[in-house]
Amino acid sequence: MPSVTAVDPEDRIALLDAIAVLTREAGKIILPYYRSDTAVIDKMDGSPVTAADRAADAHIVPVLQALTPGIPVVAEESVEAGDIPDVSGGRFWLVDPLDGTKEFINKSTDFTVNIGLIWDGVPVLGALHTPVDGMVWGGVLGQGAWEEAEDGTRTAISVRKPGPDGLTIVASRSHRNPELEAYIGTMDVKESVSRGSALKFCLVARGDADLYPRTGPTMEWDTAAGHAVLLAAGGSMTKFDGTPFDYGKPAFRNGHFIARGG
Structure with missing residues (x-):
């Protein structure tokens, strides 16, 4: 298994293989909940959480801690429970054990397991898994x-x-708002597609879409893995003013962003 010393490109490739397996393990934990009636409660911020979120979180966190001892793990449900590690060293994992909970509750397939590694503010490695169809990015x-x-x-x-005939834009299915629609209205748009969860990053990374703008609220664990895959695929992501989109922000809260392809 790779260790905390996995800082060289070759080591990161081996580490990603292990993380891809971990996302699949979490997906296997989630699917039985998806196929049954799932208990849902509201978190302090009013967003929903399910038993599946918590079960996946409980599996992922200790595996990451054993895989890379010394690298803090910031996981959504652990943070909600008050487990907030010190990330002042600039190197930490960001985990969303079930991104797209509303999609999951509504029996849509657009939910993901997200694991991303931040190194000095930059997402250098990431994996996302869509449990229903078995894909990993x-x-x-x-x-x-x-x-x-x-x-x-x-x-x-x-x-x-x-292409010369306009942009394909992918945007949030559950969080579209007037600000986002106004921004899209300024673009030369061929097609606008609504999808859920961090899957939108993958659609840009694989060349199915050109742009993913976001004006609604997100947390760093929502974006880190997808951002990493996008960067690795040759894309970019910035704030709306064009400045770099970084990590380790207060309360891990994101501002607006634009994820771009080529």
């Missing part, structure tokens, strides 16, 4: 990105350059 900064089918077959992915 992964990437290491500077080493490329891939998608992995349920049977383990991997295919390299990369962003595309926008």
